[in-house]
Amino acid sequence: MQARHARDVLRVVPGQDLRIGIVDGPRGMGRVLRADAEAVELECMLDTDPAPVPDVDLLLALPRPKVMRRLWAQLAALGVGRIILTNAARVERNYFDTHVLDPARYRPLLVEGLQQARDTHLPRVTIHRRFRPLVEDELDALSSADLRLVAHPDPGADAIAGAWTPGAGRVLLAVGPEGGWDEFELRLLADRGFRIVGLGPRPLRADTACVALLAALRAGRDARVPGTPHASSPAS
Amino acid sequence: MQARHARDVLRVVPGQDLRIGIVDGPRGMGRVLRADAEAVELECMLDTDPAPVPDVDLLLALPRPKVMRRLWAQLAALGVGRIILTNAARVERNYFDTHVLDPARYRPLLVEGLQQARDTHLPRVTIHRRFRPLVEDELDALSSADLRLVAHPDPGADAIAGAWTPGAGRVLLAVGPEGGWDEFELRLLADRGFRIVGLGPRPLRADTACVALLAALRAGRDARVPGTPHASSPAS
Numbered sequence: 001m002q003a004r005h006a007r008d009v010l011r012v013v014p015g016q017d018l019r020i021g022i023v024d025g026p027r028g029m030g031r032v033l034r035a036d037a038e039a040v041e042l043e044c045m046l047d048t049d050p051a052p053v054p055d056v057d058l059l060l061a062l063p064r065p066k067v068m069r070r071l072w073a074q075l076a077a078l079g080v081g082r083i084i085l086t087n088a089a090r091v092e093r094n095y096f097d098t099h100v101l102d103p104a105r106y107r108p109l110l111v112e113g114l115q116q117a118r119d120t121h122l123p124r125v126t127i128h129r130r131f132r133p134l135v136e137d138e139l140d141a142l143s144s145a146d147l148r149l150v151a152h153p154d155p156g157a158d159a160i161a162g163a164w165t166p167g168a169g170r171v172l173l174a175v176g177p178e179g180g181w182d183e184f185e186l187r188l189l190a191d192r193g194f195r196i197v198g199l200g201p202r203p204l205r206a207d208t209a210c211v212a213l214l215a216a217l218r219a220g221r222d223a224r225v226p227g228t229p230h231a232s233s234p235a236s
Numbered sequence: 237m238q239a240r241h242a243r244d245v246l247r248v249v250p251g252q253d254l255r256i257g258i259v260d261g262p263r264g265m266g267r268v269l270r271a272d273a274e275a276v277e278l279e280c281m282l283d284t285d286p287a288p289v290p291d292v293d294l295l296l297a298l299p300r301p302k303v304m305r306r307l308w309a310q311l312a313a314l315g316v317g318r319i320i321l322t323n324a325a326r327v328e329r330n331y332f333d334t335h336v337l338d339p340a341r342y343r344p345l346l347v348e349g350l351q352q353a354r355d356t357h358l359p360r361v362t363i364h365r366r367f368r369p370l371v372e373d374e375l376d377a378l379s380s381a382d383l384r385l386v387a388h389p390d391p392g393a394d395a396i397a398g399a400w401t402p403g404a405g406r407v408l409l410a411v412g413p414e415g416g417w418d419e420f421e422l423r424l425l426a427d428r429g430f431r432i433v434g435l436g437p438r439p440l441r442a443d444t445a446c447v448a449l450l451a452a453l454r455a456g457r458d459a460r461v462p463g464t465p466h467a468s469s470p471a472s
Contacts, residue, residue, distance in 0.1 A: 070306070073441070074441070074444045077438060077440050077441065077444055078438070078440070078444065078448065079438060116439060116440065116441055117438035117439060117440065118437075118438065118439065119438065159455070159458050159459075160455065161454075161455035161456070161458040161459040162458065162459050199451070200454075201354075202313060202314070202315060202353035202354065202355065203352060203353060203354065204313050204314070204352065204353065205309070205310070205313065205352055208310045208313055208314065208447055211444055211447040211448055211451070212314065212447055212448070212450070212451035213451070214448070215435070215447070215448035215449070215451040215452040215455070216451040216452060216454070216455035217455075218397075218436075218452070219395075219396065219397035219451070219452035219453075219455040219456045219459070220397070220455045220456070220458070220459040221459075222395050222397040222398065222456070223395075223397040223398050223455070223456040223457075223459040223460055224459055224460070
């Protein structure tokens with residue numbers, strides 16, 4: 001697959017250098033020695049350590065298949081350690097029966113996102129059809145995150161931008177279905193240490209919300225890292 | 237179109253209340269008086285002022301049509317005052333000849349994004365095939381932004397999270413093509429007051445980058461608004 005991509009899409013020629021990486025391994029450069037109908041042969045220099053494991057795990061109420069398909073590569077590109085997909089009251093049961101949850105379908109999309117972001121850490125994916133046992137019994141083993149946040153479109157929620165302080169460790173971020181979590185789910189999450197945060201008053205589609213939440217979470221922390229410029233320099 | 241949507245998708249029935257809004261006008265509720273094959277008749281209470289004009293304008297190097305199609309609704313949902321589409325050295329010329337730049341195609345997508353976000357401010361869209369006259373002669377009239385930022389995947393760039401201080405006014409954010417701006421373009425933008433900012437070391441696809449940049453920009457400011465919690469409360 002990758003050889004065909006290199007030959008037919010990248011149109012590599014002998015002598016050319018390619019950025020390469022091993023899934024869950026090191027990164028580096030490969031020089032093309034041979035590229036023909038049978039194979040692409042590379043001389044590899046894997047001299048760069050893998051990027052650190054991303055500092056956020058995602059607990060995501062399974063979105064509609066079309067939205068989930070769009071999310072795989074974007075989540076891998078943004079960088080998440082784990083993608084924990086769950087059922088919820090406002091998730092339709094038949095979403096679980098789609099091709100988009102077949103590893104043979106989503107793994108190439110995750111790899112595409114990693115290639116885009118020049119990362120090699122493949123997000124770990126687990127799929128859970130029952131919310132309560134997941135949250136009560138399985139979550140502690142799945143994610144080692146120190147800080148647990150649940151995104152909810154509640155106008156009174158604290159801004160996600162202020163939720164992650166530098167040095168607070170890894171985050172497990174729970175993102176609900178488009179209609180939001182229900183009361184029972186929010187209570188269960190609160191009982192397990194999740195604090196409600198939001199992005200402001202504009203409800204967003206699940207894919208836009210995931211990307212925006214991950215970006216806002218990290219930016220909120222980065223804006224308060226000592227040593228990074230807190231005041232903008234004059235725009236000139 | 238909207239009547240058909242209300243009848244066939246929302247399946248409204250007489251007596252039901254709908255959230256409504258007038259493009260570039262007020263918002264409110266509508267009670268369904270009649271819904272049949274001919275029309276949907278509403279009694280409207282437009283008692284909520286339009287949301288304020290979004291505080292960010294976007295100058296975007298035209299992405300490939302497939303990506304641009306995905307962006308329209310997301311940009312309207314996130315909230316931008318203007319979408320200024322431009323050519324750049326790494327934009328392919330034929331991107332300008334696509335249906336996706338036809339107002340009849342993109343306006344419904346913008347409205348879809350506004351409906352999602354419960355906003356009524358339709359982003360103003362302009363399309364510019366020549367970068368230099370746009371930046372040198374037209375930009376000042378197009379955007380009243382006080383702060384000009386250009387996103388560029390340069391590892392040495394300041395974090396966008398730290399770029400927007402509370403009280404700094406509106407922002408004009410320039411986002412380049414997937415290969416980045418070229419040297420000439422960056423110099424021209426710098427000459428017109430744009431400061432280079434970045435999202436960190438992970439290159440992102442244009443649509444992911446736009447959503448993440450807008451979210452990170454606002455979150456970086458919000459994290460430093462006096463009065464919002466700067467330290468996370470215990471997650472319990």
